[in-house]
Amino acid sequence: MQRRQLLIGMAALVPLASWAQPAPRIRMFELYEQDLSFSDVAKRLKGKPITIQGFMAPHLKVESDFFVLSNSPVETCPFCESEDQWIDSIIFVRMKKRQDAVSPGTLIEVAGILEIGPQTDSATGFVSRVRLADATFRKL
Numbered sequence: 309m310q311r312r313q314l315l316i317g318m319a320a321l322v323p324l325a326s327w328a329q330p331a332p333r334i335r336m337f338e339l340y341e342q343d344l345s346f347s348d349v350a351k352r353l354k355g356k357p358i359t360i361q362g363f364m365a366p367h368l369k370v371e372s373d374f375f376v377l378s379n380s381p382v383e384t385c386p387f388c389e390s391e392d393q394w395i396d397s398i399i400f401v402r403m404k405k406r407q408d409a410v411s412p413g414t415l416i417e418v419a420g421i422l423e424i425g426p427q428t429d430s431a432t433g434f435v436s437r438v439r440l441a442d443a444t445f446r447k448l
Contacts, residue, residue, distance in 0.1 A: 331357035331419055336379045339424070339438055340396050350424050350438070359419045360399070360440070361448065364410050373406045374432065377440070381412045400429065400436035401443045410447060418445040 332353065339350045365376035376382075379397035401418055410416060420443030428435050 331359050333359045333361075333417075336360065336362065336397050336399070344396055346424050350422070353422045354424050356422060357419065358422045358440070359417055361415060361417050362399070363412055363414065364416060364445075365398070366412055371406070373403045374429075375401050375403070375409065377401050377416075377418055398438075400434060400439045401445075402429075402439065402441050404442045404444055407445060415448045416445045417448055418443050420444070 334349060334353065339347055341347050360377065362377040362379055363381045365378050365382045377399045382398075399418075401420065404420075418440055420440030423439040423441055424437065426435065426437055427439065
């Protein structure tokens with residue numbers, strides 16, 4: 309009888325196991341098709357938590373709750389372009405709460421909610437096609 313109770317109890321936990329799965333880790337190139345339209349991966353993960361690695365671009369404002377995540381270290385402002393000139397290797401990151409910036413050459417992992425589609429940030433005026441909201445990051 310105890311074995312049956314154990315199996316029933318374990319079966320009840322199966323739905324929780326899928327809920328407790330870590331957020332999928334994706335790479336920037338997985339977000340776009342060759343024509344810069346959004347990939348099926350990006351569309352499927354829209355509005356869901358993801359993790360992604362990259363480099364923090366230099367902050368324009370020291371006390372800010374946002375930054376730009378780049379596929380490689382950058383030294384210039386990636387938001388000085390229009391949507392038509394958008395670089396497919398950067399993501400606008402809005403942090404859940406402010407964290408201290410890291411140097412541009414430091415590899416980080418960012419976790420947040422994936423947002424896709426053109427948008428102009430109301431606070432900064434920056435144009436983006438891909439964003440991570442409620443994000444946190446850690447050095448790797």
